[in-house]
Amino acid sequence: MEVYTLTKESDIYSFGVILFEVLCGRLCFKMTNGQLEILVPMWKQNYIYKKLDLIIFKDIIPPMDHNALKTFSDIAFQCLHYSREQRPTMSLLVKKLEIALKFQERHDMNMTNAVGTSEKYSFVGELLSKGKGIFFNKSKTVISHFASLSFPK
Known part of the structure; x- marks a missing residue:
């Protein structure tokens, strides 16, 4: 952003922001009293x-899962390194x-x-009626109040 040049490394940074948005369940910014607040520094x-x-x-x-959360958040954070050389490859x-x-x-x-x-289906129905998100198909599909997304293997 500072040099107005887009690279594959800047795409990695953007992908890290998206990973954090997924993890946090919100966009990377919010408007407060007409002021734009970027949440990425707080997330980091x-x-x-x-x-x-x-x-x-x-x-x-x-x-x-604790290990899934750690792995997911570790890679999201690595994408947000200031130095593009330190960001992971795709x-x-x-x-x-x-x-x-896994x-x-x-x-x-x-x-x-x-x-x-039967308990599982009643649990699913209760969650959906409350507008909560839920995973299906071994965590490859999620339905939430945002959207229905599929994650191909």
Whole structure:
């Protein structure tokens, strides 16, 4: 942004912002009394001080696995390095996100096995009626009050 040049590294930075938006369940900015507030510096600070619980989307259903959250937030933060040379490559990003997905899939499988079928469907109906987000298809599809998104394998 400072040199008005777009590169693959600036795309990585933008992707990191999007990862944090997903994690936090909100856009990277907000308007307060007509003033634009960029949330990225606050997100980075909360990551550095290990206070992700203050910024992550509280209604993620099912809750994120600790290892998935750590892997996901680590890669999102790495994308936001000021120095573009220190940002990860897209191939490393994909590998790390696949690792986070595997952690989450194992966690979801354990959660599914712990809940009976009829209880699970009533739980899903209750969440959807309250406008909360929920994952389907082994965490590859999420329905939320934002949109329905599919994540191909």
